[in-house]
Amino acid sequence: MDKRSSQIILIGIFIGIFIGAISGWIFGEKMQAVAWLGVLFMNALKMVIIPLIISSMIVGITSLGDVRHIGGTGIKTILYYTLTTGISVLIGIIMVNLIQPGSGIGTAGAELLERVQSKENFSFLDVLMGLVPPNLFKAMVNMEILPLIFFSLLFGGVLTTLGKKAKIMITFFEVINDAIMKIVHLILWFAPIGIFGLVAGKLGSIGGGEAFQAELIKLGKYALTVIIGLSIHATVVLPLILYFFAKKNPLTYLYNMGSALTTAFSTASSSATLPLTMECVEQKNKISSKASSFVLPLGATINMDGTALYEAVAAMFIAQAYGIDLSAPEQAVVFLTATLAAIGAAGIPEAGLVMMVVVLQAVHLPLEGIGMLLTIDWFLDRCRTTVNVWGDSVGAAVIAQTKEIRDDEQVLDK
Numbered sequence: 381m382d383k384r385s386s387q388i389i390l391i392g393i394f395i396g397i398f399i400g401a402i403s404g405w406i407f408g409e410k411m412q413a414v415a416w417l418g419v420l421f422m423n424a425l426k427m428v429i430i431p432l433i434i435s436s437m438i439v440g441i442t443s444l445g446d447v448r449h450i451g452g453t454g455i456k457t458i459l460y461y462t463l464t465t466g467i468s469v470l471i472g473i474i475m476v477n478l479i480q481p482g483s484g485i486g487t488a489g490a491e492l493l494e495r496v497q498s499k500e501n502f503s504f505l506d507v508l509m510g511l512v513p514p515n516l517f518k519a520m521v522n523m524e525i526l527p528l529i530f531f532s533l534l535f536g537g538v539l540t541t542l543g544k545k546a547k548i549m550i551t552f553f554e555v556i557n558d559a560i561m562k563i564v565h566l567i568l569w570f571a572p573i574g575i576f577g578l579v580a581g582k583l584g585s586i587g588g589g590e591a592f593q594a595e596l597i598k599l600g601k602y603a604l605t606v607i608i609g610l611s612i613h614a615t616v617v618l619p620l621i622l623y624f625f626a627k628k629n630p631l632t633y634l635y636n637m638g639s640a641l642t643t644a645f646s647t648a649s650s651s652a653t654l655p656l657t658m659e660c661v662e663q664k665n666k667i668s669s670k671a672s673s674f675v676l677p678l679g680a681t682i683n684m685d686g687t688a689l690y691e692a693v694a695a696m697f698i699a700q701a702y703g704i705d706l707s708a709p710e711q712a713v714v715f716l717t718a719t720l721a722a723i724g725a726a727g728i729p730e731a732g733l734v735m736m737v738v739v740l741q742a743v744h745l746p747l748e749g750i751g752m753l754l755t756i757d758w759f760l761d762r763c764r765t766t767v768n769v770w771g772d773s774v775g776a777a778v779i780a781q782t783k784e785i786r787d788d789e790q791v792l793d794k
């Protein structure tokens with residue numbers, strides 16, 4: 381997509397957000413009438429996710445060629461995910477200790493949510509077991525992304541060992557990948573209207589601006605703690621990483637990510653945003669697809685800096701509201717389980733809220749506390765999803781600088 385077109389679309393998206401917010405704020409419930417525009421946009425993005433993940437992962441892996449390169453890149457990617465998620469949780473824990481948003485606010489709204497109960501027996505083994513799909517097509521139908529990634533990596537890896545006869549298969553997936561990216565470009569033209577529908581429809585469904593304001597006031601200090609934490613991570617930590625490890629100008633990089641980040645905010649789903657994240661990273665920021673095809677799909681499901689920070693802040697907020705003091709070792713448990721919960725959370729709206737169970741159970745906090753976060757979660761979800769996607773895109777730039785990928789690029793350039 382040329383520069384001018386993407387500028388027009390980005391301006392359109394901002395106008396869409398603006399008009400959506402104003403009309404949803406003023407007209408409230410009536411604006412639910414335009415929600416279908418947002419659903420249409422979300423569906424269009426979801427439509428391309430499965431073929432995009434399979435084709436881009438297979439193309440990415442086969443283009444890395446040497447299996448040893450795959451291992452090295454994989455380890456560095458996991459290291460990046462772990463490190464940045466850890467920093468993010470730490471920022472959250474520091475902020476919640478400093479601001480103490482839960483102290484003395486009582487436990488109004490605490491109730492055991494039904495959807496929370498499904499996660500009561502969650503363990504890390506579930507993530508591991510979820511990797512291998514007993515039925516590949518069922519995984520596609522249910523949009524389970526991790527098993528698809530696992531299969532595509534395996535398939536791509538094996539293709540590289542088959543020699544000449546695999547060439548036709550690799551070309552086949554390359555063409556699918558190119559065609560899907562073309563479809564993504566078409567969907568992008570609809571983004572301003574879709575995002576308008578999402579924003580106006582959501583504000584409408586909660587009853588307009590006044591209802592939103594009332595929610596904000598009730599849980600304002602808590603929301604502020606999450607937002608300050610997310611802002612520090614997104615505007616200080618990640619840009620520094622981008623500058624020093626990927627040698628990129630953070631402002632330009634951020635600007636080029638515009639349509640993906642605004643979509644992340646509007647859809648509250650890293651997975652639904654994935655097609656646009658890939659478009660912005662590869663085509664606008666010119667990051668090697670060898671890195672992005674691997675880092676981004678995996679990141680959309682397991683690298684969630686924003687969610688991890690939120691898990692830690694929310695758990696400690698609940699403890700403060702119940703008047704329970706968490707000791708330093710208990711806070712260390714919150715640190716670990718918040719990271720785990722973020723890895724386990726799917727890239728869909730409010731997945732993080734449900735995963736709170738993992739953190740609360742680990743430090744014996746009442747699960748009912750999750751009910752207290754409910755009214756404002758739809759908004760914080762959007763903020764944390766934006767940071768999740770930003771973290772993934774910075775990761776792609778960092779991994780593109782690793783020796784394995786750079787060596788490969790040089791071989792190709794010759």
Ligand code: ASP
Pocket residue numbers: 648649650651684686687725726727728729730731732733761764765768
């Ligand atoms: N909605 C988030 C995402 O898709 C996950 C969460 O609920 O924190 O990245």
